[in-house]
Amino acid sequence: MSDADQIETVDTPQSAPVLQTLGSIVGLQHVLTGDDDRAFFSQDVFAQGKTALAVVQPHTTEELADVVKAVTSSGIAVFPRGGGMSYTDGYLPSVEKAIVMDTSCMNKILEINEEDMYVTVQPGVTWAELDRALEVKGCRTPFWGPFSGRFATVGGSMSQNAVSFGSGTAGPAGDSVIGFEIVTANGDVLKTGSGGSEFGVPFFRHYGPDLTGLFVGDAGALGVKAAITLRLIKRLPVIMSLSYNFENFDALARAMCAVAREDVATEAYGMDPVLNETSLGRAEETPVTAKLMSLLAVGRAGRGPIDSLRQMSRVVMAGTSVFKNVEFTAHFSLEGLDRAAAKAKATRLRQAADPHGTEIANTVPQVFRAMPFQAMNNIILHPTGMRWVPCHGILPFSHVMPFHEELKSLYESYAEKMQRHKVIKATMYTTTINGFLYEPIFYWEDQRELFHERVMDAEVLQHMTEYEPNPEGRALVLEMKNTIIDVFHKHGAIHLQCGKVYPLLRNRNSAAVAVLRRVKDQVDPDNLMNPGALGL
Structure with a gap:
C-alpha cells in the first residue's frame, strides 16, 4: 500500500467510501488492499476464508473504536486477527463483505506495575516481547505464552485461550487475565475487572459477576480486545527439568496424570513415537548456528558458571540421542525458590512417574525453557x-x-x-x-x-x-x-x-446458550463481529 491520496477499491465500488474513511482514521499506509495482503490475512495455518475487502491496522484504542464503528455502520463484518497462528478458522472471513482487523500495530506494553503486580498490554504484543520485558524485572505472568509465542499475541491468545508455558500449574491463558478493554460492534469501549470504574485500578479480576471471563475464548465474536491486564508473579530462580520414556501410551498417560495431581510441574508435555521421530528429523536438519544458539541459551539459564558448563555438557553429550530408541516420551519443568525447594518438587515428580517409565536425558525441556519461543x-x-x-x-x-x-x-x-x-x-x-x-x-x-x-x-x-x-x-x-x-x-x-470449528453450542444447557446469545445480541446486534465464530 503506497501513500497515495486514494485507496485502490476492491471487489465492489460500494466499499470505496468506507475504505477512504478508514484511511483517514489510521493512515492510508495502514489500509492494505493489495491482492497478496488480502489473501494472506484471509488464511490461517490450515484453511482459506473468503478474501477480505481490506486489512486495517489501527495503533490505538481510539483508532480501533473509530474503525470498528465505521466498518459495522456500513454493514461490513469485522474479523479480528492476532498473530495468525490459528488452525480453527478463528479469524477467517466467513462473508463476502469483510474487513480483517490486524492488531499487530497495537504492540505497546502500556504499564508494568511491580507494586500492585499487574501488567497491561495492547493486544498485538507477542508473548516473546512481553517475556523479555518482564524478565529484567524478575517477574512473569502465571501463564506466559504458547509454544508459538514468537508470533502469537496476547490478544489473540486471550481470544482463543491457549496452554503451554506455565499451564501445568497455572491453567490456560484466561486464568491469568485480570481485565480487558473491549471495543464492541458500535465502537463503545467496555472495561472489565477492577479497572472498570472511574477510580478503579486494574489490579483484581473479581468484583461482582465475572465480566472478564465472558471475553476469554470468545474468538472476537463479542468484540475486539484493545488492552489486556494480566497478573504478575515473581520468577523463581531455580528451574529443573526431567524427561521419561514409556513403553506405551497407557504408561505415559498414567504418569502424566499422576504428576499433574502433584501440582509441581509448570510444564508437562508428551510425544508419541511418530512425533519423536519427527523431532529427530528437525534436530538433525537444524543449522549449526541455531544449535549453538540453543546451547548458549541453556548456558545462560544456568545458576552460575559451573552449573552453566554442567548443563551445556549434558546437552552436548545427549545430542539427538534423546529422540532415538524411545517410544512415548514426557517432559516436565518445575521451579523452586532455591535448589532444595526445586529438588523436593523433583522428588515428588519422580515418585509419581517412576512406577510407569524410565528417566532419560532431559535435553528437550532444558532447551524449551532456555529458548521458549522458537x-x-x-x-x-x-x-x-x-x-x-x-x-x-x-x-x-x-x-x-x-x-x-x-x-x-x-x-x-x-x-x-x-x-x-x-x-x-x-x-x-x-x-x-x-x-x-x-x-x-x-x-x-x-x-x-x-x-x-x-x-x-x-x-x-x-x-x-x-x-x-x-x-x-x-x-x-x-x-x-x-x-x-x-x-x-x-x-x-x-x-x-473454538473459532468456527469446535462445537461449543452442541448439547449445551439451553439456559446457558440463551444467555450467551443474549450477550451476543447486546454487544453485536447485527452479528458483524466475526460472524460464525462460536457457532453464533
Missing part, C-alpha cells in the same frame, strides 16, 4: 515440507483411556485411505492443572500456501520438498478432524480456540 519453522510444516494441522480436546483424567481406545479403532478404519492419500498421524499430549490435552496431528503431502511462504524462513523452505496439490489428502484430513471432534465430544472433552 521460529515457526519447527511447527507449521513437517521437516520434509509436508503440510501440518492438529486438533485437540481436553479430557478429564478418567476419560483419557476410553477416548484413546476409540481413537485407535478410528485410525484403524482409516488406515488404507491414509496410506493412499499420503497422510500420516502423530500425537502430542499436555496436562493443564486437572485436564489432559490430547492433540492428534496430521501431516500430508500437499502444496504450501502463501501463509507458509510469509511466516517461515526462506532459507528453511528452500530445503523442503514442494509437493503437488493433494486435494484428496486435504479432504481426508478434514474428514478425520471432524470425526475425531465428534469422538472428543462423546467423551466429554472441551476445547480451546
Whole structure:
C-alpha cells in the first residue's frame, strides 16, 4: 500500500467510501488492499476464508473504536486477527463483505506495575516481547505464552485461550487475565475487572459477576480486545527439568496424570513415537548456528558458571540421542525458590512417574525453557515440507483411556485411505492443572500456501520438498478432524480456540446458550463481529 491520496477499491465500488474513511482514521499506509495482503490475512495455518475487502491496522484504542464503528455502520463484518497462528478458522472471513482487523500495530506494553503486580498490554504484543520485558524485572505472568509465542499475541491468545508455558500449574491463558478493554460492534469501549470504574485500578479480576471471563475464548465474536491486564508473579530462580520414556501410551498417560495431581510441574508435555521421530528429523536438519544458539541459551539459564558448563555438557553429550530408541516420551519443568525447594518438587515428580517409565536425558525441556519461543519453522510444516494441522480436546483424567481406545479403532478404519492419500498421524499430549490435552496431528503431502511462504524462513523452505496439490489428502484430513471432534465430544472433552470449528453450542444447557446469545445480541446486534465464530 503506497501513500497515495486514494485507496485502490476492491471487489465492489460500494466499499470505496468506507475504505477512504478508514484511511483517514489510521493512515492510508495502514489500509492494505493489495491482492497478496488480502489473501494472506484471509488464511490461517490450515484453511482459506473468503478474501477480505481490506486489512486495517489501527495503533490505538481510539483508532480501533473509530474503525470498528465505521466498518459495522456500513454493514461490513469485522474479523479480528492476532498473530495468525490459528488452525480453527478463528479469524477467517466467513462473508463476502469483510474487513480483517490486524492488531499487530497495537504492540505497546502500556504499564508494568511491580507494586500492585499487574501488567497491561495492547493486544498485538507477542508473548516473546512481553517475556523479555518482564524478565529484567524478575517477574512473569502465571501463564506466559504458547509454544508459538514468537508470533502469537496476547490478544489473540486471550481470544482463543491457549496452554503451554506455565499451564501445568497455572491453567490456560484466561486464568491469568485480570481485565480487558473491549471495543464492541458500535465502537463503545467496555472495561472489565477492577479497572472498570472511574477510580478503579486494574489490579483484581473479581468484583461482582465475572465480566472478564465472558471475553476469554470468545474468538472476537463479542468484540475486539484493545488492552489486556494480566497478573504478575515473581520468577523463581531455580528451574529443573526431567524427561521419561514409556513403553506405551497407557504408561505415559498414567504418569502424566499422576504428576499433574502433584501440582509441581509448570510444564508437562508428551510425544508419541511418530512425533519423536519427527523431532529427530528437525534436530538433525537444524543449522549449526541455531544449535549453538540453543546451547548458549541453556548456558545462560544456568545458576552460575559451573552449573552453566554442567548443563551445556549434558546437552552436548545427549545430542539427538534423546529422540532415538524411545517410544512415548514426557517432559516436565518445575521451579523452586532455591535448589532444595526445586529438588523436593523433583522428588515428588519422580515418585509419581517412576512406577510407569524410565528417566532419560532431559535435553528437550532444558532447551524449551532456555529458548521458549522458537521460529515457526519447527511447527507449521513437517521437516520434509509436508503440510501440518492438529486438533485437540481436553479430557478429564478418567476419560483419557476410553477416548484413546476409540481413537485407535478410528485410525484403524482409516488406515488404507491414509496410506493412499499420503497422510500420516502423530500425537502430542499436555496436562493443564486437572485436564489432559490430547492433540492428534496430521501431516500430508500437499502444496504450501502463501501463509507458509510469509511466516517461515526462506532459507528453511528452500530445503523442503514442494509437493503437488493433494486435494484428496486435504479432504481426508478434514474428514478425520471432524470425526475425531465428534469422538472428543462423546467423551466429554472441551476445547480451546473454538473459532468456527469446535462445537461449543452442541448439547449445551439451553439456559446457558440463551444467555450467551443474549450477550451476543447486546454487544453485536447485527452479528458483524466475526460472524460464525462460536457457532453464533
